[in-house]
Amino acid sequence: MRNILVLIQRFYLFLLFLLLQLVALYILFDNNNFHRAEFIQHSNDWTGFIYGKRSQLSEYLRLGEINDELSLENAVLRSERPENFITTRSGADSVENTKTLQRYVYRTAKVVNATVNREKNFLTLDRGLLSGVKADMGVLANGCLVGVVRSASDHFAVVMPVIHADFKASVKLKKYGVIGSLEWAGGNPGVADVVEIPKNIPAAIGDTVLTSGYSTFYPAEVLVGTIESVDDESSNEYHILKIKLGADIRLLSQVQVVSDILKMEQDSLLDKVIQQDAAYSRR
Amino acid sequence: MLLTVGGNILRIAFLILLQALVVSRIQLFDGLILPWVYIFGILMLPFETPRWLTLTVGFIVGWTMDYFSGPMGLHSTACVTLAYMQPIVQKFISPREGYDSIQRPTIQSMGLPWYLTYAGVLTLIHHSWFFFFEVFRFSDFFYQLVHILLSSAATIVLMTIGQYLIFNSKSSQL
Numbered sequence: 001m002r003n004i005l006v007l008i009q010r011f012y013l014f015l016l017f018l019l020l021q022l023v024a025l026y027i028l029f030d031n032n033n034f035h036r037a038e039f040i041q042h043s044n045d046w047t048g049f050i051y052g053k054r055s056q057l058s059e060y061l062r063l064g065e066i067n068d069e070l071s072l073e074n075a076v077l078r079s080e081r082p083e084n085f086i087t088t089r090s091g092a093d094s095v096e097n098t099k100t101l102q103r104y105v106y107r108t109a110k111v112v113n114a115t116v117n118r119e120k121n122f123l124t125l126d127r128g129l130l131s132g133v134k135a136d137m138g139v140l141a142n143g144c145l146v147g148v149v150r151s152a153s154d155h156f157a158v159v160m161p162v163i164h165a166d167f168k169a170s171v172k173l174k175k176y177g178v179i180g181s182l183e184w185a186g187g188n189p190g191v192a193d194v195v196e197i198p199k200n201i202p203a204a205i206g207d208t209v210l211t212s213g214y215s216t217f218y219p220a221e222v223l224v225g226t227i228e229s230v231d232d233e234s235s236n237e238y239h240i241l242k243i244k245l246g247a248d249i250r251l252l253s254q255v256q257v258v259s260d261i262l263k264m265e266q267d268s269l270l271d272k273v274i275q276q277d278a279a280y281s282r283r
Numbered sequence: 284m285l286l287t288v289g290g291n292i293l294r295i296a297f298l299i300l301l302q303a304l305v306v307s308r309i310q311l312f313d314g315l316i317l318p319w320v321y322i323f324g325i326l327m328l329p330f331e332t333p334r335w336l337t338l339t340v341g342f343i344v345g346w347t348m349d350y351f352s353g354p355m356g357l358h359s360t361a362c363v364t365l366a367y368m369q370p371i372v373q374k375f376i377s378p379r380e381g382y383d384s385i386q387r388p389t390i391q392s393m394g395l396p397w398y399l400t401y402a403g404v405l406t407l408i409h410h411s412w413f414f415f416f417e418v419f420r421f422s423d424f425f426y427q428l429v430h431i432l433l434s435s436a437a438t439i440v441l442m443t444i445g446q447y448l449i450f451n452s453k454s455s456q457l
Contacts, residue, residue: 013334017367020342024363028356047350054304117317119418
């Protein structure tokens with residue numbers, strides 16, 4: 001017993017080092033599930049408060065630019081008002097309201113903090129659970145894909161943007177309808193990769209890339225970006241397409257959070273089938 | 284004594300805010316150069332700081348920085364390593380007669396060659412550890428190496444400039 005105490009006394013510094021190091025590494029590597037602590041901690045209220053103050057200041061300096069963006073968006077929205085449309089149908093058979101069902105709801109939010117120069121970047125928004133922003137909602141800016149909400153506190157939400165090493169989304173080429181996968185390999189925050197598009201598809205520079213709608217995070221046909229270069233050297237079967245992202249994460253200020261009203265229904269249906277399948281194969 | 288403790292706490296708090304609000308926003312070459320100047324607060328701890336305290340301060344500084352710039356645990360692990368190595372590096376490069384109790388690990392007190400060795404070695408240790416655990420893979424090894432070297436160089440330059448701004452020869456007692 002005394003020997004152990006002597007040993008501890010002699011090496012206590014190294015033991016303290018090991019202890020602190022283990023705590024740090026445990027926390028660093030113990031969050032491998034989807035709702036990672038990495039995202040939860042960034043939506044905590046006190047750093048959110050400090051970052052909020054800073055963004056107030058920096059936003060003030062680019063008010064003119066933001067004004068232009070907003071007025072452009074106003075013009076687009078105004079042109080979609082029902083008064084601007086004439087009905088080409090006559091007769092009483094058009095009971096429009098029973099034919100359509102609203103699926104997506106948009107909320108505006110402001111970006112209060114963003115990192116763009118890391119491997120795993122994130123954005124903090126100034127809206128959280130109290131404003132109806134929850135995890136797994138899509139985030140768009142001026143109709144372009146930005147990312148997905150990963151975690152929300154009462155007043156803040158943290159978004160995993162396209163430029164995060166773990167980000168993946170199903171996308172398609174507008175021209176051909178072929179499905180590929182959107183990834184980001186680090187480096188330039190204005191450019192991402194689309195992989196898994198077979199080489200027999202004649203993808204060309206300037207083609208538009210949209211979301212596929214396979215994911216319940218974002219609506220289909222949301223602009224992702226345009227092809228900037230086509231790399232056919234690195235892979236045998238697939239193109240590697242560099243695309244210029246439609247939303248420049250570096251300059252984001254206003255974003256829209258999209259919630260899918262039917263998401264629960266769609267996901268739970270799939271879960272049910274998967275469970276039935278599992279039960280079936282057990283028999 | 285109280286002045287020294289208070290001065291160090293204030294300096295660390297100021298550096299963490301400076302890092303989170305200003306320096307982390309610097310974007311050079313698509314994130315290739317990413318200086319972490321907040322470690323200056325740990326490097327400037329007085330020579331007579333007990334090693335357990337240096338370790339604890341390192342952990343707390345890293346933990347606080349993680350809140351601003353995650354993932355949680357990343358700055359902590361790098362700072363604990365830095366804080367463990369700091370006294371060892373100091374011992375290695377100590378002058379023959381050891382450190383005087385009025386000396387501080389500053390350029391004014393120890394001279395530029397000593398300071399550059401001290402800050403250079405420790406910054407490299409911290410940045411290598413940090414960027415290795417951030418990516419945790421050996422692919423892009425060359426890119427990572429350049430990333431570490433350039434970021435360390437930027438940190439050292441900023442810290443050296445900071446030295447001349449913060450400490451003048453008269454008030455180097457903190």
